[in-house]
Amino acid sequence: MHSVGICGSDVHYWQHGRIGDFVVKDPMVLGHEASGTVVKVGSGVTHLKPGDRVAIEPGVPREMDEFCKTGRYNLSPTIFFCATPPDDGNLCRYYKHSASYCYKLPDNVTFEEGALIEPLSVGIHACKRAGVTLGSKVFVSGSGPIGLVNVIVAKMMGAAAVVVTDLSASRLQKAKEVGADFTIQVKNESPQEVASKVESVLGCMPEITVECTGAQACIQAGIYATRSGGTLVLVGLGPEMVTVPIVNAAVREVDIRGIFRYCNTWPVAIALLASKRINIQPLVTHRFPLEKALEAFETTKRDATEVSRTLGTGWDQSSTMGSGCTCSSPQPDTDLRVHLLQRAEKGYERRAPKVGDGAQPCE
Structure with missing residues (x-):
């Protein structure tokens, strides 16, 4: 593996x-935003070879x-997904994955961009x-990493105006950098007041709202803000049960749609990155070698309100040994791996990923 984002x-x-x-x-080994270099392929793999640079789609039916x-494999209840229990992730030196879900990167797309295809895919699927x-008028609620990719994708798909709300001024500045037309810093306003501000800056109610926080008040604001006959997409996940003005949405025919991860997005994302018509580098705020993975996690936890994406990188080509398909090389020392570490009283220990972790074989 070469670059892995911390989500x-x-x-x-x-x-x-x-x-x-x-x-x-x-x-459990963590990590699901990844790119790497193929070191070995199965006998039936014809579209990839050792040395190819690939981005990894973490969900494999x-x-x-x-x-x-029906092409909606992301909804399959038995899907393998990196770093989702009980399946191990790919924040490690070597990783085996289904060849059908490893996508070759063009020469002008970097490993970092390859790893960021995963969050970019969330934006593509949501939009x-x-x-x-x-010509769409779009309201994006939340300016974290997922909010940012939705801004990027909405503008790329032709949105005439995008307004973003958030509590953090620095996050809103990031939104401006990636293309937001308007930003609103939310303080103590009610959901109705937030909706009114969105309408004021756009000059109309948005046809589309993309809610990226999962917070109850933000979902409420999203319903109030969306134009009658419009669409609210729920991207952020918060509490299982929330109170929302459902009658307001029903009588105004505001469609409420959910999304779960993504499907059929990697080829589109790679084409967009290769065209250089979008820039997702602002999502990266920190870079760490794998040996400093714990520091990377602590940084992400500590700076949760500011950090966009933390990438585990830091090896030159001679020492970067990744696997986009299969790898039969010996596992490195477990000290170089990041695992889920529960509190000591729960008795969890470090371990290497299990052989046969559930990914489909390449042969």
């Missing part, structure tokens, strides 16, 4: 041992179920689900 979900698993119904019951048949098109 908020990685930190959440590390600190809390679960996200919703996904509960860590055994030590285990069976051809009804969701896969497609929202129906962003030429």
